[in-house]
Amino acid sequence: MDKRKAHTLCAAVALLVFAALLAMDVWLVIQVRGLREQLELRSTETDNRIAFFRDHVDNQHSLLLERLEQQGSLFSSQSAALDYVGGTVTLTVTVVPRELRQDETLLLTVDGARTADFRPDETGTRWTASAELPLQESYTPVVSFLSDSGRRIQTLDPLSTDELLSVETASCWGGDLYNLPDRSQFYLGLDLDPKQVESLEVVLRESGSNAELARFPMTAAADFPTEHFGESYTFYAADLGDWRDREGHYEVWAELTTSGGLLLTGLNSVGGFSQSGNTAGTSSGMETLRPAWD
Numbered sequence: 001m002d003k004r005k006a007h008t009l010c011a012a013v014a015l016l017v018f019a020a021l022l023a024m025d026v027w028l029v030i031q032v033r034g035l036r037e038q039l040e041l042r043s044t045e046t047d048n049r050i051a052f053f054r055d056h057v058d059n060q061h062s063l064l065l066e067r068l069e070q071q072g073s074l075f076s077s078q079s080a081a082l083d084y085v086g087g088t089v090t091l092t093v094t095v096v097p098r099e100l101r102q103d104e105t106l107l108l109t110v111d112g113a114r115t116a117d118f119r120p121d122e123t124g125t126r127w128t129a130s131a132e133l134p135l136q137e138s139y140t141p142v143v144s145f146l147s148d149s150g151r152r153i154q155t156l157d158p159l160s161t162d163e164l165l166s167v168e169t170a171s172c173w174g175g176d177l178y179n180l181p182d183r184s185q186f187y188l189g190l191d192l193d194p195k196q197v198e199s200l201e202v203v204l205r206e207s208g209s210n211a212e213l214a215r216f217p218m219t220a221a222a223d224f225p226t227e228h229f230g231e232s233y234t235f236y237a238a239d240l241g242d243w244r245d246r247e248g249h250y251e252v253w254a255e256l257t258t259s260g261g262l263l264l265t266g267l268n269s270v271g272g273f274s275q276s277g278n279t280a281g282t283s284s285g286m287e288t289l290r291p292a293w294d
Helices: 003-072 241-245
Strands: 075-085 088-097 105-110 114-117 127-133 141-147 150-155 167-173 185-190 197-206 212-217 234-239 248-258 263-266 271-276 279-284 286-291
Touching: 075 141, 088 105, 088 141, 105 127, 114 127, 167 248, 167 271, 167 279, 185 197, 185 248, 197 234, 212 234, 241 271, 248 286
Parallel strands: none
Antiparallel strands: 075 088, 088 127, 105 114, 105 141, 141 150, 167 185, 167 286, 185 234, 197 212, 197 248, 248 263, 248 271, 263 286, 271 279
């Protein structure tokens, strides 16, 4: 074999070896990719199974707690509700005792101070008590089984007055909605019986700094067209005077004092206006006034 043929043969062998190594490398890459996909799939399946079992355990835990609470409760059923009429909050609690011993009576205590006796219905199985309460943020009712031999008590869930005592509002500016003539007039509607309104005023604040600039009392706007907002709203008006033409950005906040002496205000302003050169703007809309307990 001459040298030329030897070189050719060596080159062919080297090429075959390279091709074999390349093919093996590609095969290994494919195998590794396949293994990775399998691992990712199994990892996803494992995560899903873990999430499923966790949810199952959480549900079982909740059911167990509920059953324990039911077994530990002195009542087979219970309800508690708050009502607000004429500036007074009334709490009504109704319970069906699992067992009422012969010498026991039922007493409702609220926050350890205010009490009312329970009265049975005609069947003698359902007992109800009502108590008028002073205005506050929440109440915790406690039902006591009293007898000469001692006391059994059950504390009910706290009741918040946040929604009960809140008032919905709607606002607009003169000229924005009905082309009312005086653009300095700000109108605020309350979804509340006017008899429950002791006073209502708007507070003018500077946007950004929130600094109080002025206060304006609001009076009933008897001729305000309410069809856009609904008949449940009673509208009040305040004249902001020359503030409407002053340069700057301003927010209008509302403060309502009810006939029961409760102060309500909003988490946000009920309106606003701005003046910058020849550019002016207003804002208005819906807002909820809530008790200012602090």
